[in-house]
Amino acid sequence: MAQRVPTADTGAKKTSRVRVAVRLRPYMEKEDDKAEGPCVRGLDSQNLEIINWRNATETVKYHFDAFHDEQTTQQGVFLASVKPILPHILTGQNGSVLAYGPTGAGKTHTMLGSREQPGVIPRAVKEVFNLLRTQEEAQDGWGCSLTMSYLEIYNEKVLDLLSPSTQDLPIREDKDRNILIPGLTQTPLASFAEFDQHFVPASLNRTTASTKLNQRSSRSHAILLIKVVRTQRAPPHRQQTGKLYLVDLAGSEDNRRTGNQGLRLKESGAINLSLFTLSKVVDSLNGGTGARVPYRDSKLTRLLQDSLGGSSHSVMITNIAPEYSYYFDTFSALNFAAKSKLIVNKPFVRETLTVPVPQVKRPREEAEGDQLRKKHKDGRKPSTASPPAPHPSSTSAPSVLDRLVALEKLMMGCQEKDKQTMQQSRKEIEELKERQKEFESKSRLNWPPGSGLAWETSSSNQDSLFRNNLPPLQRKLASGNTAKPKKQQAVVLPLQVTRLQPLKQVLVVKTSSVCMKKKRQQLDQDEEPKGKENMAPSSWESHLDRSLVEQSKQKILTLLNTGSHKDLKGLQLIGDKKAKLILGWREIYGSFTKLEDLIQIEGITEKRFSSFMKANLLSSIGV
Numbered sequence: 151m152a153q154r155v156p157t158a159d160t161g162a163k164k165t166s167r168v169r170v171a172v173r174l175r176p177y178m179e180k181e182d183d184k185a186e187g188p189c190v191r192g193l194d195s196q197n198l199e200i201i202n203w204r205n206a207t208e209t210v211k212y213h214f215d216a217f218h219d220e221q222t223t224q225q226g227v228f229l230a231s232v233k234p235i236l237p238h239i240l241t242g243q244n245g246s247v248l249a250y251g252p253t254g255a256g257k258t259h260t261m262l263g264s265r266e267q268p269g270v271i272p273r274a275v276k277e278v279f280n281l282l283r284t285q286e287e288a289q290d291g292w293g294c295s296l297t298m299s300y301l302e303i304y305n306e307k308v309l310d311l312l313s314p315s316t317q318d319l320p321i322r323e324d325k326d327r328n329i330l331i332p333g334l335t336q337t338p339l340a341s342f343a344e345f346d347q348h349f350v351p352a353s354l355n356r357t358t359a360s361t362k363l364n365q366r367s368s369r370s371h372a373i374l375l376i377k378v379v380r381t382q383r384a385p386p387h388r389q390q391t392g393k394l395y396l397v398d399l400a401g402s403e404d405n406r407r408t409g410n411q412g413l414r415l416k417e418s419g420a421i422n423l424s425l426f427t428l429s430k431v432v433d434s435l436n437g438g439t440g441a442r443v444p445y446r447d448s449k450l451t452r453l454l455q456d457s458l459g460g461s462s463h464s465v466m467i468t469n470i471a472p473e474y475s476y477y478f479d480t481f482s483a484l485n486f487a488a489k490s491k492l493i494v495n496k497p498f499v500r501e502t503l504t505v506p507v508p509q510v511k512r513p514r515e516e517a518e519g520d521q522l523r524k525k526h527k528d529g530r531k532p533s534t535a536s537p538p539a540p541h542p543s544s545t546s547a548p549s550v551l552d553r554l555v556a557l558e559k560l561m562m563g564c565q566e567k568d569k570q571t572m573q574q575s576r577k578e579i580e581e582l583k584e585r586q587k588e589f590e591s592k593s594r595l596n597w598p599p600g601s602g603l604a605w606e607t608s609s610s611n612q613d614s615l616f617r618n619n620l621p622p623l624q625r626k627l628a629s630g631n632t633a634k635p636k637k638q639q640a641v642v643l644p645l646q647v648t649r650l651q652p653l654k655q656v657l658v659v660k661t662s663s664v665c666m667k668k669k670r671q672q673l674d675q676d677e678e679p680k681g682k683e684n685m686a687p688s689s690w691e692s693h694l695d696r697s698l699v700e701q702s703k704q705k706i707l708t709l710l711n712t713g714s715h716k717d718l719k720g721l722q723l724i725g726d727k728k729a730k731l732i733l734g735w736r737e738i739y740g741s742f743t744k745l746e747d748l749i750q751i752e753g754i755t756e757k758r759f760s761s762f763m764k765a766n767l768l769s770s771i772g773v
């Protein structure tokens with residue numbers, strides 16, 4: 151009788167990390183972008199750096215298991231990052247190779263490639279057949295069979311690409327914790343030629359669409375499963391099953407750039423949610439905290455559960471693009487892939503620079519820039535590219551800033567120190583940051599009119615490409631470095647989320663201006679509110695004090711950008727799912743520049759957005 155071999159018998163390690171490789175694709179044929187030079191470059195086979203948008207005199211350096219530069223061939227990527235995994239599949243272990251990255255950065259090229267430059271998938275399948283042949287020749291008393299399945303996850307639905315008429319397939323787990331997909335086609339393969347025959351037409355069934363960034367953008371996660379079953383010919387007929395998942399993930403994308411609307415925007419919501427969950431899974435596997443790995447939070451991670459982490463062998467190839475137009479996508483892809491990074495105090499020397507470089511701005515900065523230009527029509531020229539002049543507060547409050555810097559330095563160097571000291575330091579940093587924020591907002595109020603904001607004042611440093619809006623601590627570090635670059639490296643600590651006060655407490659209620667009757671919104675989060683409460687904003691907003699409304703909007707925006715899951719759920723009409731979607735959006739794209747950005751979140755229609763605004767404004771003003 152056939153018998154399954156427990157993983158322990160195979161000598162596998164209990165838990166293995168997900169290895170992370172980065173592949174930088176070459177410039178595509180776009181002269182304008184070429185002239186700008188790259189915004190990212192490799193340092194060696196494991197390290198790369200990208201210009202720091204907060205301060206162009208600094209770069210942010212990342213370390214990965216492997217870095218493949220723009221000259222690396224398909225064969226190079228395969229040999230270094232994929233081939234070492236394959237022998238394990240023939241010993242009853244599982245593995246996975248995932249291509250992650252923004253739309254148009256080269257995931258499909260890496261995984262699929264072309265006839266002339268075949269990618270990971272054809273190379274890996276060929277290699278598995280080679281390994282099987284070698285084993286057969288060795289006549290070790292085992293027989294082997296190989297099957298392929300090919301599926302996509304589109305809008306959180308599992309679809310069989312080998313049998314496109316099937317509906318959403320279920321994902322199940324057996325008593326040995328193996329993940330199964332009942333009903334999924336498993337095609338036996340005897341040779342690579344047979345694989346080709348089935349794979350190529352099935353690939354055409356994949357859901358792709360044209361976005362502004364890529365004419366044939368993948369809108370789903372495409373997952374090829376190669377299953378190798380080895381059976382002992384003689385009793386006790388032991389059986390080993392090894393699975394290899396080869397995954398071309400859908401592009402992580404910023405809808406402000408893709409121009410996505412309607413269905414594309416919805417697809418985007420599902421894509422981003424599953425990628426966010428994937429990042430959490432990889433994080434908790436690599437962090438080794440022992441905390442629950444959130445495999446069940448998306449179909450993608452649920453499906454990969456027995457092949458990602460545990461005793462399996464996994465590599466994530468993060469694809470990035472060199473063009474400046476991809477800068478923020480690249481930055482967030484790198485942050486997704488690497489949780490630790492260093493700020494290095496040296497300018498990003500751009501050897502290929504041939505023409506003056508236009509300033510790269512985030513949408514919010516563009517808007518702010520416009521406002522500034524309007525403000526400065528009176529003759530004063532805003533210097534958008536200059537590093538910050540010392541903030542007046544920094545001269546009058548050196549002790550707070552210096553202590554912050556000292557504490558952060560202390561935390562950099564004291565990784566071995568006991569936990570208690572670390573926690574104490576973190577707490578102190580939080581308190582100091584709070585005090586610093588308070589202090590800064592007070593000094594802004596006392597700012598002499600016409601003196602301009604810190605980064606508006608001119609500076610001789612012409613290297614800065616991005617306007618500097620560092621938070622106080624980094625600004626302090628940066629301004630010091632501009633004058634005299636320090637050799638010392640600063641570790642960027644994860645963003646410290648400040649706990650926000652409930653909106654009601656921070657707002658002054660101006661009862662005389664409020665004509666609306668107090669009415670608490672008790673709406674089910676997933677139900678469209680009806681009736682009077684859904685009036686056009688103007689009709690109800692006009693009854694409220696304008697400055698209070700503006701103030702409240704600002705608070706809501708801050709909460710959306712910095713609030714924890716719990717804080718977000720504290721907002722009216724935001725339930726558990728929406729709060730997670732908001733966190734996911736933030737993880738991938740950074741901040742919401744305006745409240746209307748919420749419409750980019752799955753399930754938030756314009757109508758729902760106006761209900762959200764009304765409910766939260768009324769609640770925060772205390773109406």
Ligand SMILES: Nc1ncnc2c1ncn2[C@@H]1O[C@H](COP(=O)(O)OP(=O)(O)OP(=O)(O)O)[C@@H](O)[C@H]1O
Pocket residue numbers: 174175176178251252253254255256257258259260364366367368369399400401402469
């Ligand atoms: N390393 C590379 N060398 C040469 N060309 C490349 C490389 N990487 C990507 N390309 C080209 O860049 C373009 C976009 O790449 P690709 O379609 O693979 O991106 P993608 O990340 O899969 O995008 P999407 O998520 O939208 O599907 C394609 O024309 C591809 O041939």
